């Protein structure tokens with residue numbers, strides 16, 4: 001027989017006008033290999049079908065199941081109950097719009113971030129499907145791949161003290177995303193154009209460097225390296241141009 005688990009779960013559905021925020025306690029028996037996703041599914045099937053939470057892939061790839069597990073941003077599918085005490089609290093990730101209970105809307109936040117920062121490849125070259133893909137050197141491709149491993153779960157954003165006090169700060173997820181384009185030789189933006197987006201208190205110079213982001217990234221992204229890389233590049237750009245140029249100069253530094 002498994003342990004008795006007690007889960008204290010935040011309940012509130014803003015779209016059902018009659019509910020009030022509060023905690024609800026559920027008890028269930030732990031089974032081998034149980035993770036928080038399985039525990040919540042059991043609660044929904046056996047106790048309360050109205051419980052709201054998000055899951056898609058269950059393999060730490062979709063980034064949907066970020067939540068506060070005993071106060072720490074974690075993925076529900078990657079968190080095994082055997083690593084938790086017998087009593088656990090679950091809250092939705094802060095900062096994102098609450099859909100209900102443990103479900104939040106991270107998609108809108110990341111979409112607005114992408115629109116605000118131009119987080120896509122900027123190139124004047126037209127896509128031609130008939131020609132072969134260009135090769136990129138392996139070292140650069142691997143660096144870009146490291147940044148692209150981000151699943152946009154929002155755990156680093158929830159863990160970042162700076163985003164809590166300055167909601168325009170793009171956080172580690174935003175800086176990591178833009179590092180990916182700084183690294184990409186196909187991106188034609190100049191240092192001055194990158195500086196316009198990253199060279200401010202809402203960008204890299206707003207980061208306090210305490211690394212709550214990296215400590216809580218479920219994909220173990222090398223965020224310290226990315227933040228340091230972007231800070232170096234943008235410091236050099238700021239010293240070279242004072243961030244005041246119009247971006248017409250298309251020069252990239254290593």
Ligand code: SF4
Nearest residue numbers: 150151153154156217
């Ligand atoms: S950097 Fe890590 S914690 Fe932040 S959104 Fe990406 S995968 Fe999640």
Ligand code: SF4
Nearest residue numbers: 160207208209211213
């Ligand atoms: S190191 Fe920077 S991005 Fe990471 S949690 Fe701290 S302030 Fe946020």
